[in-house]
Each structure stands twice: as C-alpha cells, then as structure tokens.
Amino acid sequence: KQEVTQIPAALSVPEGENLVLNCSFTDSAIYNLQWFRQDPGKGLTSLLLIQSSQREQTSGRLNASLDKSSGRSTLYIAASQPGDSATYLCALTSGTYKYIFGTGTRLKVLA
C-alpha cells in the first residue's frame, strides 16, 4: 500500500531564507506528483505538478523535483516571504486519478 510522508511536520524560518520541503513515498509506480498550498481554513491551491516522466517543474520562486527511484520529491522555495506561510501538501496518483496525500508541512515565515 502506497504511503506518503512529509517531513518536517512544521517549519519556522526567517524571511529571505531558502528552504526545502520533503515528500517521501514507498511505491515508485506513480503517474503524477503534485504540490498544493493550503491556507488556514481554506481549500487547496495547486502549485506544481510533475508527471512521472519529468524530473522537475518550476514556477517563479518554486521548484519541485521528483526522483522516483529513491521515492522522493522536494519543493524548493527561494527567498521566502511571510506570504508563503501556509501548509504545503504533496499528493501523488498511481493510475486511478485518486490522490494519496501526505500529512503536510506547516510553514511559518517570520518577518
């Protein structure tokens, strides 16, 4: 059974710092891996989607990488800002369009 783990569960950094969020999975047979942002009490907003044939995707200050052989994805946030404070969730699909979500990393960027 596929399991998705995100470490750390919470992270607090000063403004301007570059940071990396981690997502690990146990079964490398995946279709897509997606990173979402969730603000408190809100729905999810898609940040980046990496297809299984891809190694990374970039959008602005965000870069997501995927290494299926090691069962890992990372989300890199450059020059963090207080507005980046949110919970970040990774989710993967393995052929049925059903997402399997990680538990999330709660990020706080201090001004």
Added chain:
Amino acid sequence: DGGITQSPKYLFRKEGQNVTLSCEQNLNHDAMYWYRQDPGQGLRLIYYSQIVNDFQKGDIAEGYSVSREKKESFPLTVTSAQKNPTAFYLCASRPGTGRVGETQYFGPGTRLLVL
C-alpha cells in the same frame, strides 16, 4: 465566474442527526470527489464519482453517502452512523479528459462540528 462552491461554510450536527454538505461546480467537469481532513493529517478520500449516476467508495466511506444525479452537483450526507464526524470536508472536481497530468480543483471546504 467558474469554480467549485461548497455550502455551508460551517455546519453543526446534533447527535443522531443526518446532515448534507453541498458541492456544486460550473466547470463542466466529469469527475468529482469528497475528502475529509482532520487536524495534522492529510486528506482522505470518502467517495468519488467519474460520471453522472455512478460513484465509488473511497478509503473511509463508512457513515457517509453520496448521490450524483446531475453533472454539476455531488452532495455528501453525513449519517448518524458516522461517530466522529467533526472535520474539514473538501470537495474537488477533475475534467475527466483522460490526459496525463490532469489535476483536481478544490472547493473552499465545509467545517462540520458536533454539538
């Protein structure tokens, strides 16, 4: 203005009561999903529907029921059999084109509390 709407934003349930959460989308998406989110946990799939008049159980369907009579609507009923319903409920939809890389789009959520 296209999107997914969920109502109400907050819902209170009394013991033994059934309550229904609304999810409507005007994106012309074929597939719709219901997730439950508990504090400090990821989302868990309750039910999903890939086409009108058809739906499948997810990982935690016990105590819940759904219907899909219209393409744009996928209401979720939390029955009295669900003993721990307090959670944040999220609805999502997906176009259903079958293209690789197709994402789900999420609504704003409904928070259910037990009185």
